[in-house]
Amino acid sequence: MQKWNADELGNQRAVLWWNASSKQAKAVIPWRNINVKADQKMIIIDSLTQKQYEPDAYLNMNEEEGSFVFNPVSGKGIYYVYFLPYKLDERTNYPKATYLKRTNTATAKDVGAVPLASVIRIESVDKFNSNDPMEVIATKKEIAEYMKKHEGQSYFVFPETRETPVKMNIIPQRWVDDKKDSSVLHGNTERGLFYAFQIGVLPVKINLEKVKITASSLKSTSGATIDSRYFNCINTNGTDYKGEKLELNANVKKDDLQAFWCGFDIPENTSPGIYEGTITIRPENAAVETVKIVLNVSGEKPVNKGFDEPWKMTRLPWLNSTLAQANTVIKPYTPLQLKGQEISLLGRKVQLDASGFPKQIQTFFTPEMTSIGEKANSILSEPVHFVVKGPGAKPENFKNSGIKFIGKEEGKISWISTNTSGNLQMKVEGSIEFDGFMEYSVKITALKDMQIDDIALQIPFEKDKATYMMGLGQKGGYRPDHFNWKWDVAKKNQDGAWLGNVNAGIQFSLRDQNYSRPLNTNFYLQKPLILPSSWGNENKGGITIKETGGKIVVNNFSGPRSMKKGDELYYNFHLLITPFHPINTEEQWNNRFYHAYKPVDTIKASGANVINIHHGNEINPYINYPFVATKEMKDYIMKAHEKGLKVKIYNTIREVSNRMYELYPVKSLGQEVFSAGKGGGYSWLQEHLHDHYIAAWYVPEFKDAAIINSGMNRWHNYYVEGMNWLVNNLGIDGIYLDDVAFDRVTMKRIKRVMTQNGHPGIIDLHSANQYNDKDGFNNSANLYLEHFPYINRLWFGEYFDYNNNNPEFLLTEVSGIPFGLMGEMLQDDGNPWRGMLYGMTSRLGWSAKSNPTHLWKAWDDFGIKGSKMIGYWVPDNPVKTDNPAVLATIYKQEKKIMVSLASWAPQDTRVKLKIDWKGLGIDPKNVKISTPAIKDFQKAKTFNITDEISVEKNKGCLIIIQ
Structure with missing residues (x-):
């Protein structure tokens, strides 16, 4: 053709x-x-x-x-x-x-x-674009004749094998063929794999309610049995991404064609033979229909349960996987320790009040963020507490029951407390996990009819622990003196913020029981936040942040309302205690990334040692579905490993490729996985998915057209299993996340499977700046902070401006340092001089101009490995300048240091170094000061101790003192 x-x-x-x-x-x-x-x-x-x-x-x-x-x-x-x-x-x-x-x-x-x-x-x-038999429609005349023959039925049932997936909401021609027997399904399979098939259900007289699909045990003529417990239908039941059982209400509207994807997980010890049984279709409001199944089971056993052949739909059970759900501790974190009402975790402590809320939160990270010290950094000026004002703004006086610990695991500790006043009961359920994530469910129940003036959560910070702020419409930087915010979920992806210093901080997020994660990356407006009925209170709620009596109080108020006796409101919230761990400078200096698919020898010669394989190339052609060119990918990874290089691949589930083998089973789940939308986009999507989706990223070279993932769903279970398969079968060393559509539950699971058995499990997070109208004006770092405990490096990212933002913005929103991370720059190849203040460079291999190898060489010539990084944010940094607009970060060896200078002065300037020689441990009488020649960065010069140093606008230099 x-x-x-x-x-x-x-x-x-x-x-x-x-x-x-x-x-x-x-x-x-x-x-x-x-x-x-x-x-x-x-x-x-x-x-x-x-x-x-x-x-x-x-x-x-x-x-x-x-x-x-x-x-x-x-x-x-x-x-x-x-x-x-x-x-x-x-x-x-x-x-x-x-x-x-x-x-x-x-x-x-x-x-x-x-x-x-x-x-x-x-x-x-x-x-791929063909209209196979399942997309060749029956004519109206053919359908009318078929219905006339079966006019007594309120709905039709059409069994189909896995090879011919249901694709349309209309009867295909093959179903009205007189030769087609809709009462029997014939299939061929092997022992030890999941055999998938479909039951198409078409109501023609009524809407069907709560359809259930069940199966009898299958029996062979020799008396062998495949028990019915091995049967599953993904459309009627399963396990959600948190590991909780799902019972789905499978309702089918009149004239809608619904495919029910079912299957038997054939045990490996099944005797070969022909097995027969019955599939039962049982709507709640209509007669039962049955289909006979005849399954020929061969004596062959597939490799790895057939998971290596996903085109056979063998991976559908992955949708219900609970792999890596156990809340085990992940390195570098340590098991939680409980003593009285004090909980210790890596670098942090939480003391609980009898109310169930934090009495004090402390961190022990040093200002340099390179280690955990002995000195406590107390974040709270007084306990976190609710202020509830009843009629006439009179405060409710709560009496508490004290804390009862209901769960004590190495990875999670849970407790409850009940607080009661004359008018209200406040039931508190709290928990903390090993990474510093605290979750609170606060149910307030009215004991009588009453008017309420306000229900507010107050988080009182020590002033020096609320130096910076990010979120609620504020770009990362210094916390404003006075701040007021109101809910606007239709336009703003905002429900909390982070306040802190470099080595101590808290992120808070306000939720209720109906919270659903919104979409991001250009699609927030199509699925925004749901206004919490408690906190939002018909837009009466909001947040104020201001100094009161020497402390900084975050007042999360909800405003006046009335409650009837028995009414319940959920004032749920999350807290994240930062930093999560010290920064790992050695990992930053050692892991040098190459961001392109190139021959291994080419990359080896560049000096990089970690290859990042994006999608849209011959070994990873399709976005977020690295299960097609698996042989080619495995061969490439093996060659890289032989040369001492690691390989990471692009794989996130923000969107899913139309090339995925399980496309139509997933489509049968309605809007569980594919986010609801107006359709459109590339031609293939319009011609084969038709409607009810959001078109996403497209790669012309591979005709790869993606569909937006709806958020929290069972595709995350598949994702975890897929990561496990990639690690164990292809040997990937990590993944590159390009923005994130899942929450911390899935992140913990993939970190567990990717670090199993000593695998490095390197996870890097890239984000395009989310602070815009399409993304609801959220900050990427604030949006993804719950994932940071498991990230190795940040790549922030497209639309981040490194030249026209202040250092506080780069510190909080880009560098990752206040959270225990380090990063790289992307947009316009970053600003190398400012990046060096935070240990960041640009990407190698991403653009023709971006070449950090010259800086890498300067690092190695100095001996940056093993040095101690002391940032300009450290109060007793021994090297400063006489101009506050020119900042200095140092990298300290025993007898020499590398000083990074970067300027925010409005014009070219000259500065003198202010050096604490004793703090450096260097005798100034015998020092040499110079700038080494670094291509595209600086020229070689030498200086005396008292010399002024020229610094160009928006630039800087690297100085060696030895």
Whole structure:
């Protein structure tokens, strides 16, 4: 078959043969294609001259067939008719295909005498775009005849094998064929794998409610049995991403075709043979229907339970996986220690009040953030507490029951406390995990009818532990003196903030029992936050942050309301105690990334030792689905390992590729995995998914069109299992997350499977700046802070401005240092001089201009490995400048230091170093001061101790003192 340019002509065509001599021809094409509309344009191409033109007149256009009159310009021969041509807009990675409407409106009333061209075949541009038998529709007449034959049924049942997935919301032609037996499903499988099949259910008289699909045990003629407990239907029950059982209400509307994906997990010890049983379809409001299943089980056993052959749908059980759910401690974290009401964790302590809320939170990280010390950094000026004001703004006086610990694990400690006043009961359920995440469920119940003036949560900070702020519409930087904020979930992805210093801080987030994670990365407005009924209180709630009596009080108020006796409100909230661990400077200096798919030897020669394989290349062609070119990927990883290099791959589930083998089983789950949306996007999505999705990233070279993931769903279980398979079968050393659509539950699980058995499990997080209207004006670091305990490096990222933002912004939003991380720069290759204040460079391999190897060489020449990093934010940093707009970070060896200077001065300037020689442990009498030559960074110079140093605007230098 001759290929053609689909993005000019469309994906579908009919091939006509004209063998007459008249100047007009008639064609009737029975395309049976659900995508054809009445005003559809057709493009005819004469195979001899390649001339393109429209029909002379359109006679009839609908889903079933099209008829028209055309001029066979070259006489006898082949003519191609492209019947779904479209035009792509210019957005290369977010394209929209607009189907062309006919421009010729001429019609012909009498064409009886016009000879008819022969239809040789109907074909697609390639196999992936083909309308296979499951997308060839039945005609209205065929459907009517079928229904007449089965007029006594309120719904129809159509069994199908895994090879022919249900793709449309309409009956395909193959189902109305008299030869098709809908009462029996025949299948062939092997021992030790999951055999998947479908039951198509079509209600024609009523809406079906709570459909259940069950199976009998399967029995062979020899008496062997496959027990019914090995049966599962992903549409009716399963296990959610948190490991909790799901019982799904599978309702099917009248005239909607629903595919139920089912299967048997065939035990490995099953005797070969033919097994028979019954599949039962049981709606709550209609008669039971049954389908006989005949399964031929061969004696062969697949490798690895068939997981290596995902095109057989063997991985569908992964949707219900509980792998790595156990809350075991993940390195470098340590088991929680409970003593009285004090809980200790890595570098931090939490003392609980009898109310159940924190009485004090302390960290023990040094100001340099390179170690954990003995000195406590107390964050709270008084306990976290609720202030509830009843009628006349009179405070409710709560008496508490004291704390009862209800769970004591190494990775999680849980407790409850009940606080009661004359009018209200406040039931507190709290927990803390080994990484510093605290979760509170606070249920307030009215004991009588009452008016409430306000219910507020107050978090009182020590002033020096609230130096910086990020979130609630504030870009990262110094905390403002006075701050007021109100809920605006329709436009703002904001429900909390981080306040802290470099070595001590807290993020808080306000939730209720109906919280659902919103979309991000350009799609927030399509699925925003749900206003918490408690905190939001019909937009009466908000947050104020101000200094009161020498302390900084975060007042999370909800405003006046009335409550009836028995009414319940959930004032839930999360706290994250930062930093999570010391910064790992040695990992930063040792792991040098190459961000492109290149030959291993090329990368080895560059000086990089970790390869980051993005998608859109021959070994990882499809976004977030690295399960296609697995042989090629494994071969590449083996070559890299032989050369001492590690390999990470791009794999997140913010969106999923249309190339995934499990596409139609996932589609059958409705909006559980695919986020609800208006459809559109690239042509393949429109022609094969049709509607109820959000089109996402597209790679033209591979025709890879992604669909947005709805958020928290069972695809996360598949993701965890997939990571486990990639580690154990391909040997990946880590992953590159490009923004994140899941929460910390999934993050912990993938960190566990990726670090199993000594694997490095390197996880790096990239984000495009989320502080814009499409993303709801959230800060990337604030949005993803719950993931930071498991991240190795930050790559922030597109649309981050390193030249026109202050150092406080770079420190809090980009560097990761206040949270125990370090990072890299991306946009416009970053600012190398400012980046060095935080130990950051740009990406190697990402752009022609970005080349951090010159800085890497300077690091190695100095001996940065093993040095101690002391940032400009450290109060007793022994090296400063005489200009507060020129900052200094040092990298200290025993007898020499490297000083990084970077300027925020409004123009070129000259500065002198202010050096505490005693603090450095260096005798100034014998020192040499110089700037080494670094290509594209600085020229070589030498200095005296008292010399001024020239610093260009927006730049800086690296100085060696030895």
